[in-house]
Amino acid sequence: MGVKLYKRPRLKNPVMIASWPGIANIGLIAVDTLREALGAEEFGEIEPWDFFYPQRVSIKGGVLEALEFPSSKFYFKKTEKKDLIFFIGEEQPAGGSSVYAEGEKAYQIANLVLDVAEKFHCRRVYTSGAAVAPIHHTMVPRVWAVPNNPDLIAEIKKYENTILMSEIEEREGQGNIVGLNGLLLGVARKRKIEAICVMGEIPVYLQGLPLPYPKASRSVLEVLTSSLGIGVDMSKLDRWTEQLEQEIEDVYNQIPSEIKKQLEKLKQVTYAGPAEPSPITEEDKRRIMEDIDKFFKKRGRGIE
Amino acid sequence: MSERYPFKVLRKPKFQSSSLVVGWNEDAGQLGPGVIDYLTRGLGGERFGEIEPEDFFSLGGIRVEHDVAQFPESNFYSCHKNNLAIFRSTPPRFEWYKFLNSILDVAERYCGTKQLYTIGGMVALAAHTTPRALLATSSSQEVKESLKQYDLVRDMDYQTATGQRPTLNSFLLWLAGRRDIPGVSLWVPIPSYLVANEDPRGQKKVLQFFDERLGLNIDFSDIDHEIQKQNEKLAQARLRLPEVDDYILRLESNLSLSQEENERLTREIAEFLREE
Numbered sequence: 001m002g003v004k005l006y007k008r009p010r011l012k013n014p015v016m017i018a019s020w021p022g023i024a025n026i027g028l029i030a031v032d033t034l035r036e037a038l039g040a041e042e043f044g045e046i047e048p049w050d051f052f053y054p055q056r057v058s059i060k061g062g063v064l065e066a067l068e069f070p071s072s073k074f075y076f077k078k079t080e081k082k083d084l085i086f087f088i089g090e091e092q093p094a095g096g097s098s099v100y101a102e103g104e105k106a107y108q109i110a111n112l113v114l115d116v117a118e119k120f121h122c123r124r125v126y127t128s129g130a131a132v133a134p135i136h137h138t139m140v141p142r143v144w145a146v147p148n149n150p151d152l153i154a155e156i157k158k159y160e161n162t163i164l165m166s167e168i169e170e171r172e173g174q175g176n177i178v179g180l181n182g183l184l185l186g187v188a189r190k191r192k193i194e195a196i197c198v199m200g201e202i203p204v205y206l207q208g209l210p211l212p213y214p215k216a217s218r219s220v221l222e223v224l225t226s227s228l229g230i231g232v233d234m235s236k237l238d239r240w241t242e243q244l245e246q247e248i249e250d251v252y253n254q255i256p257s258e259i260k261k262q263l264e265k266l267k268q269v270t271y272a273g274p275a276e277p278s279p280i281t282e283e284d285k286r287r288i289m290e291d292i293d294k295f296f297k298k299r300g301r302g303i304e
Numbered sequence: 305m306s307e308r309y310p311f312k313v314l315r316k317p318k319f320q321s322s323s324l325v326v327g328w329n330e331d332a333g334q335l336g337p338g339v340i341d342y343l344t345r346g347l348g349g350e351r352f353g354e355i356e357p358e359d360f361f362s363l364g365g366i367r368v369e370h371d372v373a374q375f376p377e378s379n380f381y382s383c384h385k386n387n388l389a390i391f392r393s394t395p396p397r398f399e400w401y402k403f404l405n406s407i408l409d410v411a412e413r414y415c416g417t418k419q420l421y422t423i424g425g426m427v428a429l430a431a432h433t434t435p436r437a438l439l440a441t442s443s444s445q446e447v448k449e450s451l452k453q454y455d456l457v458r459d460m461d462y463q464t465a466t467g468q469r470p471t472l473n474s475f476l477l478w479l480a481g482r483r484d485i486p487g488v489s490l491w492v493p494i495p496s497y498l499v500a501n502e503d504p505r506g507q508k509k510v511l512q513f514f515d516e517r518l519g520l521n522i523d524f525s526d527i528d529h530e531i532q533k534q535n536e537k538l539a540q541a542r543l544r545l546p547e548v549d550d551y552i553l554r555l556e557s558n559l560s561l562s563q564e565e566n567e568r569l570t571r572e573i574a575e576f577l578r579e580e
Binding site for chain 2: 064067
């Protein structure tokens, strides 16, 4: 079990950007888009067999040709402004039925990723994921940012379209980040490596659909590129967003009108503080969540 | 810190160069358990070791089945006279790589295993009256060549479908290949309505292959009796339940059934066999 590096690039205090799959793959798509746009080069991987069950077998003419495992790969890119290391995990090493890693395996893989970060003297790690929020799909998703060190809060406050947990009503700075996109932040803190998790918002009623949400990935990518001082072409994400908009509208139009009336109220949701009253109450939000949950559970059963 | 081995060897078997047969408790038509029980019983197999459960199974409680408490079991048996080692286990829930490597560790260290055979049933939309086929996936071209004199389907092409995962048998075959242990995965398509029951006819197909390949001199009278008993029961079901007869007739004529019809047939047969 371990990391296999094919080459040792000379990097100067690089920044690591890591992501694993999660809700609508918002973080993963953002990071992978950046990796692809910059043409980052693969230079290593985490050996998969101890962490993953194989995902594909190929048998040809009665002979077992290959057994493929989910990949966990490292890439690097030297840019004018910063050197970057990307880590992209195709799956989280979940032991049971959950798609999110937890326990010993999660801790092991997080440490292997950070071993590489330390080997190359990374000065910061970004992870990326999704934030399920009471927002409407016509709104521009914001980015929730969680640092692993209070010294980073001042910097995060300067990011555009980005909020801290304390700026979300009733959260009072509290919350959970499930799976490795969160755990890596904690393990980095233990190792005294500064890290920030950036999460793109997804409307609560879209979180259970088997669809990506590139609109939120774009928000995440904007925050990442601006904090790194790198410009990338986002037209691919824009085209993808356009393509999916109709699909999302179709789903939305299937929602019963009484629930939709509630959802329309989400268009007015802001993250205003207590001095500025929210246009819908917390009770409204709770009811919307319950109605939506019931609707999609029923819909799910209908499909089965 | 020394690594703890997750297996326990109760007594060292006296093998020169054995073959290892692996089967899993949860198998279509009880193919693996049926074949393994028949082999251990018929060849006087003795339990010689086990894989400890704590790393591989959820031990937060126990499952009750047919009124009886169950517990995961992963046992090795030896049939010395035939140079045959056998492993039968509940499929592990976690740490598959470590579990499968433990099987191969025991096989190499204590059994001098030179060839591996895995057994698995697969669901088929076919009638129980049609002859069973035996499909083989080999770990290499050489192994495939060595199987040509047997009644096997040896040219299968397959790729895991989206949303599915490879079987433990494929994983084990791949790992054995990495250790240069030649291996064969044996598959029997089981009529869908017998998947949750026993399919002695499918079991016999595998036993016949082992008999020939490994020179075991198996006495087939017990399994022949089982096949006859089941055929009689299924014939009765067809007589008493015209709908079941119609479904099976269609399968015998190579016509397909809808999912609903297939589920109905499976349910009716399961109920009938339980009551008998």
